[in-house]
Amino acid sequence: MKKPVIEVRGLEMSYGSFVLMRDLNFTIGKGDIFIIMGGSGCGKSTLLKHLVGLKRPAKGDIIYDKVNYWKAEPEEQEQLKRRFGILFQSGALWSSMTLAENVAMPIEQYTKLPPKQIKELVSYKLSLVGLGGFEEFYPSEISGGMKKRAGLARAMALDPDLLFFDEPSAGLDPISARLLDDLIIELSESLGTTVVVVTHELASIFAIGNNSVFLDPDVKTMIASGDPKRLLKESPDPKVINFLTRGEGVRQK
Structure with a gap:
């Protein structure tokens, strides 16, 4: 069992009175390459902003090694942020x-x-x-x-102990995207870094991810979590299967 590095409990994300996602509960273990996935507009990048301290949750807790980020003193929040490395889309x-x-x-x-x-x-x-x-x-x-x-x-x-990526493969040709995926895996394995990645690129999801959360904008909450390869084989939810098969709905054998 991996040591929990990030624990998300009862998280609700909103813009004013508009609730984007609610009841998010998941754990990211040490050394995980954790994928935040789901269709366009589901709140993937917004969740990343919550995780790195750029946006305060409407409800719920984000806990780093037993420290509740949004209930910590500003000095403690700054110390936590120094453990983060962030790669934005551009x-x-x-x-x-x-x-x-x-x-x-x-x-x-x-x-x-x-x-x-x-x-x-x-x-x-x-x-x-x-x-x-x-x-x-x-x-x-x-x-x-x-x-x-x-x-x-x-x-x-x-x-940093934690690396956060927002659509790292966006705008890259397939070869460059694959090289970046390989680099992420190499850094994770050689340095023991925990990586959190927002992406909708299936090739990257299956190449690098060993844990994930799937956000669904229709029900405004998560509908799956775990290793993406296992979800493709075992998830009972057609939305998850359709996403992971580009709408073909054909499971991996």
Whole structure:
């Protein structure tokens, strides 16, 4: 049994009086690659914002290693946030900064390491994602897949326990998307990092995910959780099967 890293209990997400999702209950274990999945408009990215402290829940609790994030003091919330690495859909790199400067920014902001050590650490992080030697390149000078990997290097800058990805494969060609999937698996296995991914890409879901939650906008709650490959074989819910088979409704044998 994996140690629980994130526990979501009775979570309700809303915008004003409009309830997006309610009664969300799931656990993310240490080392999981956890997929947040469901159709368009179900609240996947909104759930990610709740998990990383960008949006307060209407109801319910999000617990990190027994610390209730939304009931913690601001100082404790900040300490928790330093354990997070976040890769947004666009990569969110500063266009006026080189890749090295982008990756160095959180290290300079949150540590007191000397410049030489920061430079060495930045080169190491970029080499981890296959961008060794690209330190002085600007985002406009590299491909979309490389931008995603540079964004990942920055997300990893402070050696986070938890990595959060919002549609990491969006806008990538199939080969670049597969390379990014392989990189996520490699980082999870080699560093023991827990990864939470918002995606609707089936290839990625089955390639990297070993745990998941499925959000359904019709009933405004989760209708499945667990390993996506197991859900494809065993879920009794036709919505889950249709999603995982691109509407074909044919189970995996």
